[in-house]
Amino acid sequence: MNKAPVIFSFFSGAGFLDLGFEESGYNIAFVNEYHRPFLETYIHSRQVMGIPEPRYGYHLCDITEFEDKKKSDSLSLLIQETKKEGNLVGFIGGPPCPDFSVGGKNKGHEGENGKLTATYIDLICKQSPDFFLFENVKGLWRTKKHRAFYDLMKERLQDKEYVMTERLINSIEYGAPQQRERIILIGFKKNVLENLGIKLDSSRSLNDTFPWEEHIKYRMENINEVNWPGMETFEENIERTKPENIIEDVTVNYWFKRNDVERHPNSNQFFTPRAGLTKFLVIPEGDDSKKSYKRLHRWRPSPTAAYGNNEVHLHPYKARRLSVAEALALQSLPKEYELPQDITLSNAFKTVGNGVPFLASKGIAETILDFLELDKNG
Template identity: 70%
Template sequence: MPNIILDVEIKLEAGYNIMKNTPVIFSFFSGAGFLDLGFEAAGYDVAFVNEYHRPFLDAYKHSRKVMGMPAPKYGYHLGDISEFENPDESQKILNLVSMVKSDNKLVGFIGGPPCPDFSIGGKNRGHEGENGKLSATYIELICKQRPDFFLFENVKGLWRTKKHREFYETMKEKLHCNDYVTTERLINSIEYGAPQQRERIILIGFQKSILHGLGIEATHSLKEIFPWEKYITHCIQDIIAMPWPGMEPFEEDGNRNKPNGIEEKLTVEYWFKKNDVLNHPNAHQYFTPRAGLAKFQVIPEGDDSKKSYKRLHRWRPSPTVAYGNNEVHLHPYKARRLSVAEALSLQSLPKEFELPPNITLSDAFKTIGNGVPYEASKGIAKTILDFLKVNNDE
């Protein structure tokens, strides 16, 4: 089956010479593969995938199968990233990295370690928590395996909260001591065209030898020269200034015209229609209260002020797509919670992307909420390629 979606994006939109210059990606904490999919659409080759939770890895495999995409060259690894601290497992990864480099390909590690321990709304245990420790493990893996570049993604609490920022800076210092030069940005996924307000810290690093080959002499930071804003499609100040509608009475299956002056492509309704969510394979997968819930019919459209039972507005972006800690998001004009198909659309995924029909609702919404929005992933991936000058002029 031809890979229509990614072929078009790689050849026409990104314009990269994928035969000669494709960087090879090793993906960790892969979930259902949203981050990886964005990198592939931008022109990378995801060759190794690691995920700890089997249902997420099964979802990753399922989505690739239905989209006509091949399995990663070096396969899937089901297991905790800590296993790579074992000398034998570490050597296996090192051999693969060396093999890729010997073929004159760039190697990149990408991953977003589990973030509840750094989230204000989560466990907030920091680097002492079981999930928090995995961030340090990932950084240690990068320093030992020495990919040409890496991406680290996490919640803004790791970067903004004083008690966690010290740990974050310690990880950066370790990277600097191992010949990486870094750059970071607190991104908002809506800047890249995803229909949700979702802030995340993105840390990217390159080996000094790679920078030297690009004619760049830097010691610790690329702050002034990394083109963070080049592939941003919407200025956050302009988005904030738009006349977004406020709360309005809930009317089941009611109609509301799009207000003037807003960006339609950033709205819930635009993505629901774009992905044809009512006819999507995951359309009928959503949580249903055992005896019904009267409040589903009284919460106004656009009332997302509370931690739980947020009702989205059809003509606004969604709040952060996160469904843990009892964060219930309601459909704008139906008396129910969001479906899996609708949640996938708010992560800006192609409509052909689907989760397996036998995945539990808990696992489905968890892997959706954990994922990096596809449009943001693609934009960041293009930014790295642009910086590395990986294109047809090479």
């Protein structure tokens, strides 16, 4: 078996995570998302980019519906069919995370979104994919009351013969122009690893052997050592010389130019202020110290591209909020990726802010292939 795996995607959003896997050679065969604007964006973006529809289609429904016997059995048949063809099957997904976010609802596994994490783990345990990827906010991993729930989920997966490895990643490590930490948990069936000749024992765990750093472009210690520019007085459309010895390709300005954001199809989609421009004119370039009204600095990475909970990110050198095109660039997406023109602004920014940065997804996807020693072109 040397083919790249077949992926069943859950909580797919607009497909940023999936796109990273697709671009690495995986076959995205099954897509599940419950929020219609996300799925419509997923479908639109792939039509524009010329990517074929998933073999098993798009499924607009809540993941809890797969607990229903009819849907559960149908999913099982698709997985069995795929495995019979000699393919590894992987599940990937990032359940909605505000219930585990310190800056969000923080209700944990009792919240409506938090419960979906347990449902996703239930689905993995029942459907038994060859491997899985689980993505969530660092609060699930670092906050004591949430960590107990997270550890319980891992125990359930261990009982189903999964061996796991985890890492708190920062998307900037993979070359994305933003500081965005997320916990990534990856698990493989023991028998799958044995069949591939990957042997683990008490002296050699998956944490010891999984090549997490193989596709990391920049180490955090090197990023933190950079003398990034501080705050500077805002002047509209002023030019600023690039400072020496920064990492240019993780800066806001680099990605705005790379994605040609001013001519992107989503370039004119941005919120306009109700109370005039006064506030937009006084916040210095690079002042991202407050929860809201952060003005990005063109020669620095962006803070986490999250646009909910009244987070407002301002353009470095224009007196306005970021456009959808600029937000997509900060998620390190290919410039060909676009959102539908008829999407509402609220849904557009929710769509962008909820996604996994493309380059982080691609780096993790390639790391899994390297570990399994599978053909990226399979």
